[in-house]
Amino acid sequence: MLTAFLKAHWRAALISVGTLCLQGMGPRPEITLGLMVLNILAWSIPLARLWGQHQVRTEENATLATLAPVSAPDVTQVLYEVRSTVQEEVQRIETSLAQAQSLLRDAVVGLNQSFTGLYTQTQTQQQLVVSLLGDMTGAAQESHSSYATMQAFTQATSAVLQYFIDLVVSISRQSMQTAYKIDDMVQQMDGIFGLLANIKTITEDTHLLALNAAVEAARAGEAGRGFAVVAAEVRRLSQHSRQFSERLGAQIEEIKTTIATVRQVVGVVASTDMNVSLEAKGRVDAMMDELQQVNGRITHSLHEVSTVTTHIHEEIGVAVRALQFEDIVTQLLGYIRKPLETLQHLVHVLEAMPHTLDSAQLRTLEATLAQLRPVAETVPHNPVAQTSMSAGDVELF
Amino acid sequence: MALATRTSPDGRMVTIDISGRFDFSVHSEFRKVYEQVPGAAQYVIDLRQTEYVESSALGMLLLLREHAGGDRAQVKIVHCRPEVKKILTIANFHQLFQLD
Numbered sequence: 417m418l419t420a421f422l423k424a425h426w427r428a429a430l431i432s433v434g435t436l437c438l439q440g441m442g443p444r445p446e447i448t449l450g451l452m453v454l455n456i457l458a459w460s461i462p463l464a465r466l467w468g469q470h471q472v473r474t475e476e477n478a479t480l481a482t483l484a485p486v487s488a489p490d491v492t493q494v495l496y497e498v499r500s501t502v503q504e505e506v507q508r509i510e511t512s513l514a515q516a517q518s519l520l521r522d523a524v525v526g527l528n529q530s531f532t533g534l535y536t537q538t539q540t541q542q543q544l545v546v547s548l549l550g551d552m553t554g555a556a557q558e559s560h561s562s563y564a565t566m567q568a569f570t571q572a573t574s575a576v577l578q579y580f581i582d583l584v585v586s587i588s589r590q591s592m593q594t595a596y597k598i599d600d601m602v603q604q605m606d607g608i609f610g611l612l613a614n615i616k617t618i619t620e621d622t623h624l625l626a627l628n629a630a631v632e633a634a635r636a637g638e639a640g641r642g643f644a645v646v647a648a649e650v651r652r653l654s655q656h657s658r659q660f661s662e663r664l665g666a667q668i669e670e671i672k673t674t675i676a677t678v679r680q681v682v683g684v685v686a687s688t689d690m691n692v693s694l695e696a697k698g699r700v701d702a703m704m705d706e707l708q709q710v711n712g713r714i715t716h717s718l719h720e721v722s723t724v725t726t727h728i729h730e731e732i733g734v735a736v737r738a739l740q741f742e743d744i745v746t747q748l749l750g751y752i753r754k755p756l757e758t759l760q761h762l763v764h765v766l767e768a769m770p771h772t773l774d775s776a777q778l779r780t781l782e783a784t785l786a787q788l789r790p791v792a793e794t795v796p797h798n799p800v801a802q803t804s805m806s807a808g809d810v811e812l813f
Numbered sequence: 814m815a816l817a818t819r820t821s822p823d824g825r826m827v828t829i830d831i832s833g834r835f836d837f838s839v840h841s842e843f844r845k846v847y848e849q850v851p852g853a854a855q856y857v858i859d860l861r862q863t864e865y866v867e868s869s870a871l872g873m874l875l876l877l878r879e880h881a882g883g884d885r886a887q888v889k890i891v892h893c894r895p896e897v898k899k900i901l902t903i904a905n906f907h908q909l910f911q912l913d
Binding site: 581582584585587588589590591592593595596599683686687688689690691694695697698 | 873
């Protein structure tokens with residue numbers, strides 16, 4: 417009888433075997449849950465059919481009992497097999513139901529915790545992003561006395577470099593001006609040299625003149641004695657004058673040497689290559705431009721991250737709402753329990769029956785069944801009207 | 814000769830060509846060129862053959878500008894090589910001279 421039943425309902429049996437195999441594969445609660453439900457659904461159809469057949473047979477038996485004396489070991493045997501099969505299946509379904517409910521509860525609790533954690537994490541992330549954005553754009557400058565935005569940094573660096581460049585240009589200009597002035601001085605010194613040459617000529621002429629005067633005085637004899645004294649004095653003066661102009665010449669020569677040294681120094685200052693600094697300014701400017709662009713890109717990306725985080729928040733809200741499906745599924749599972757209880761009760765009735773039936777006993781059985789049927793019929797067909805889990809459409813019951 | 818001068822027939826425009834390095838060594842000659850043409854109103858510095866501009870050249874150019882009348886001066890710097898133009902631009906010379 418059992419084999420015949422299983423043969424008739426090979427699909428359900430196959431699903432049972434399959435689910436048992438899959439359950440053995442791994443401890444994933446959601447899969448196990450799904451398999452349980454599948455198992456229950458698979459067996460509900462054959463069991464319902466079996467129940468229907470049993471009803472019909474009981475009625476047929478009752479009819480037969482009124483017509484003929486009851487001594488049917490075949491019927492009793494069949495009833496016995498039906499009873500034990502139903503009992504086994506009911507128990508299996510009950511176990512599966514309990515397991516499914518427990519797994520569902522655990523899974524939902526875990527998911528709730530997980531989503532709450534996720535929500536907190538994304539909230540922290542959002543705060544970080546907002547704070548970063550403030551730093552990047554300098555929006556938080558009121559709270560910071562010295563705000564260091566990229567823009568402010570760039571501007572400050574640029575200003576310092578520009579000051580430095582201006583200084584380089586200004587030093588170059590002043591050095592060249594000094595160099596020109598020194599050139600002028602050298603020229604003026606050369607002019608003094610020319611004048612000194614004139615003085616030298618005058619001194620030599622004076623010397624000759626004095627010599628001439630001395631000769632003339634000697635020729636004049638006693639009368640020229642006084643004049644000879646004057647001539648000697650003039651000669652002496654011209655000698656002094658020559659010594660003086662010679663010393664002046666030497667002094668000016670020294671000055672010229674000094675000026676040449678100064679000119680050299682100024683030349684070195686003016687020639688000191690500032691181009692490295694100038695080019696450095698160019699490079700820093702380029703780097704600043706690039707940094708500014710990178711800064712812009714980072715700010716843009718941060719804005720996008722912020723948007724994404726907001727979306728994640730919304731999605732988490734949807735997921736948490738959807739997790740209320742636990743209530744619905746628990747109620748559905750509870751609904752499955754009711755007919756199972758009826759089935760179990762029926763099994764108890766059948767168990768209590770002797771193996772052979774007389775007509776009185778058959779009537780008792782009939783009465784019990786009649787009692788049970790209204791119970792089955794009063795069970796609400798589906799306490800959960802909900803068929804979809806679309807967000808925001810959950811009714812709590 | 815690192816420095817050559819051309820004066821327009823009317824003596825109003827002086828063109829100075831500088832070849833090789835524009836550095837301190839040409840300063841006397843450079844100054845002499847513009848001081849010797851007192852009637853000139855316009856100056857053109859042709860850097861076509863200038864390989865390098867030392868920072869002392871910046872001072873020389875500024876002093877030429879002052880000699881030519883400061884803000885009213887008409888001084889053009891033409892045919893700069895890219896690297897030379899870069900240096901002049903960084904020194905903000907494009908605001909003081911006509912830079913080509």
